[in-house]
Ligand SMILES: [Fe+2]
């Protein structure tokens with residue numbers, strides 16, 4: 001990313017940050033002046049504070065595992081909005097955020113103030129929406145559920161949009177991708193919270209504030225379920241990454257290949273406007289694309305120089321074998337197509353199915369180009385790595401025959417903007433060490449160099 005673009009992003013980030021802070025202060029002042037508490041019950045406020053802190057302690061644990069910053073304690077915030085009005089809810093949530101930030105998470109002040117401001121805006125606006133909708137005091141016939149549902153949606157949307165916005169500006173990742181990765185699960189949980197919120201409110205009104213303590217085991221169960229889901233997903237991803245990196249660990253010429261292919265593919269997919277789900281498929285498809293090589297003997301995979309027809313036929317089985325392996329994982333089923341078809345070509349001369357043009361999915365076409373790009377820009381036994389310009393020239397030369405034209409154009413445009421370059425070995429090493437946690441992989445003797453056409457190599 002060039003300097004000018006970075007500066008523009010920094011200014012946008014600061015403007016956004018202070019915009020959120022100023023909005024929250026303005027809203028809080030408005031609420032303090034015009035919104036009196038619906039009921040003043042010091043004991044009930046005390047109970048709420050205890051339970052908010054308890055929920056936040058549990059949340060801190062969950063948030064440390066996932067990248068999600070969804071504050072699922074919104075069930076409590078929602079019930080406070082209904083029972084006490086927006087001003088009390090905003091102040092209580094702010095106190096809880098302050099305690100959490102200072103004593104539990106040891107957050108930087110910058111981050112903590114942003115979180116407090118964000119919660120204040122979400123609580124404040126949601127509370128005003130609740131009071132503006134009819135039936136907001138109809139507790140005896142259950143009609144308060146209608147404004148409550150609308151309020152829940154407003155709260156979850158404002159909360160997530162504010163965080164998504166700041167993360168997008170900070171990480172330079174499109175808003176919808178962050179939403180999908182970090183918030184879609186949280187939004188589902190949010191809607192499911194409606195019955196819980198209703199129960200909290202009704203128990204409070206009919207039996208007394210002490211009933212809030214009954215919520216503690218519910219918090220535990222909800223978060224145990226979320227944690228199980230997160231752990232399952234993490235375990236799947238970790239096994240995929242370990243499979244991919246182990247396969248390449250003792251092969252000096254393909255070391256880190258799958259990781260780089262996966263990263264190049266996500267960059268291209270994002271530039272082509274692919275959906276967040278498809279970007280995830282590209283990421284894991286890239287890690288897995290050559291997994292079928294596990295069934296091919298090393299004397300073929302590592303053979304220096306040109307393969308015999310028979311050897312090539314054996315090697316060409318790896319996409320089909322890989323697809324059969326990935327089918328068994330039953331995780332991101334769309335990756336099967338990418339693994340099977342990453343050596344197909346628009347002119348139909350690829351393998352294993354000889355697909356042509358539109359018969360090849362965009363994902364597989366991206367995979368094919370990233371595979372070729374990485375093969376060309378990595379050292380091989382018979383030649384040194386090509387510089388990025390030459391590799392892109394090769395892609396352009398074979399545009400429409402060996403490589404999908406639209407994908408080649410995207411790579412070219414990205415490169416011209418300075419957004420597509422070779423991933424350095426240092427970055428690959430760091431990630432692989434993180435994945436395997438076993439230090440440096442063994443490096444084997446390098447076979448004798450022989451000359452070979454780099455684009456032919458792409459066909460391996
Ligand atoms: Fe391959």
Ligand SMILES: [Fe+2]
Nearest residue numbers: 257289290371
């Ligand atoms: Fe490959």
